[in-house]
Amino acid sequence: MVRHDGGGNRLLAALPPRDFALRAPHLRMVSLEPDAVLVRAGDRIGHVYFPHSGAISFMLDLPTGQRAATAMVGHEGIVGALSVLGPSRSSITAVVRLGGTASQISVSRFQDAFAHSSALRQIVQAHTAALLKQFQHVAACNALHPVEARMARWLLDLHDRADGDVIPITQEVLSQLLGVRRTTVTLVFAKLRASGAVRS
Numbered sequence: 001m002v003r004h005d006g007g008g009n010r011l012l013a014a015l016p017p018r019d020f021a022l023r024a025p026h027l028r029m030v031s032l033e034p035d036a037v038l039v040r041a042g043d044r045i046g047h048v049y050f051p052h053s054g055a056i057s058f059m060l061d062l063p064t065g066q067r068a069a070t071a072m073v074g075h076e077g078i079v080g081a082l083s084v085l086g087p088s089r090s091s092i093t094a095v096v097r098l099g100g101t102a103s104q105i106s107v108s109r110f111q112d113a114f115a116h117s118s119a120l121r122q123i124v125q126a127h128t129a130a131l132l133k134q135f136q137h138v139a140a141c142n143a144l145h146p147v148e149a150r151m152a153r154w155l156l157d158l159h160d161r162a163d164g165d166v167i168p169i170t171q172e173v174l175s176q177l178l179g180v181r182r183t184t185v186t187l188v189f190a191k192l193r194a195s196g197a198v199r200s
Contacts, residue, residue, distance in 0.1 A: 007103055008052030010076045011123045019119045026113075027103040032056070034168070038079055038094040045090050048080035048110040054100020055161040057177060058092040068142070068179030069154065071134045072097070074161030081124050081131075083107045084114045097173060098162055142179075150178055151188050155198065 007029070012020060032038075032054045039045055041061050049056075051074050058071040070092065073079060079094050079102075105113075113120050141150055154177045158167045171189065175182045192198045 007050075008075050008101075009050040009103060011078060011127060012050050012103060014119075014123055015117075016119050019117045022117070023105070023109075023113050023120075026105050026109040028105070030102055030104045032096045032100045032102055034096055034099045036096040038096065039090045039092075041091060041093045042089050044087065045080045045083040045107055047104050047106055048078060048083060050078055050103040050105075051075050052101045052103065053098075053161075053163065054096060054102070055098040055158055056094050057097050059095055059176065060092055062179075066179055067093075067176055069177040070138055071131055072154075072157045072161070073131070074098075074100075077131070078124070078127055080107065080110075081127060084111055084124060095176075097169065097177075098158060098167070147178060147180060147184060148188050148191060151185070152192065152197065154178065155192075 007027075012027075015023070027050070030049075032049075032051065038047075038049060038056065041059075053075060055072055055074045056079055057069045058073075059067045060070050061067055080090075082088070114124060141153055145153075151174060154174065155167065158169060159165070162168075171182055171185045174189070175185045178185065189198070189200070193200060
């Protein structure tokens, strides 16, 4: 059997070769630049992304004007998968945190592929279930853990998706992920550095 690697995205790589070959002509390789917004909360989802590298955070905009991260995806996931439910506006803002690349496909092509490929449906369902678990874990972590533990969790999530042990991230980005002031990030990061958990 001919194998394919899905360009580095685990979900594309899990598709049977025939299913992948039918979708491949509609996939376009795009660059994911740090701080790029793939979709804003309230906007219609135009494209679905299968990251090959890098990390994208899902940010929830709060009525107070604050923002906090609810999940993060990389080469194991999809951005825009819920577009299969029909035309809708995004409930989150997806922001690139670590630069990389992704395969991009239009929502209409993705919905067509979803309707005609049982393998793609299984993959999307498994990914959605995993994402829901991540949402639940982040909610529990935010409610029960101090900011030091929450920061450690996001740093580990970023490290899982980074190329090596160096994470090119700023304190401003960490403050956005945590939904806290930058001064809080500075103090907490100093504690983690003093304990030997991180270097910068």
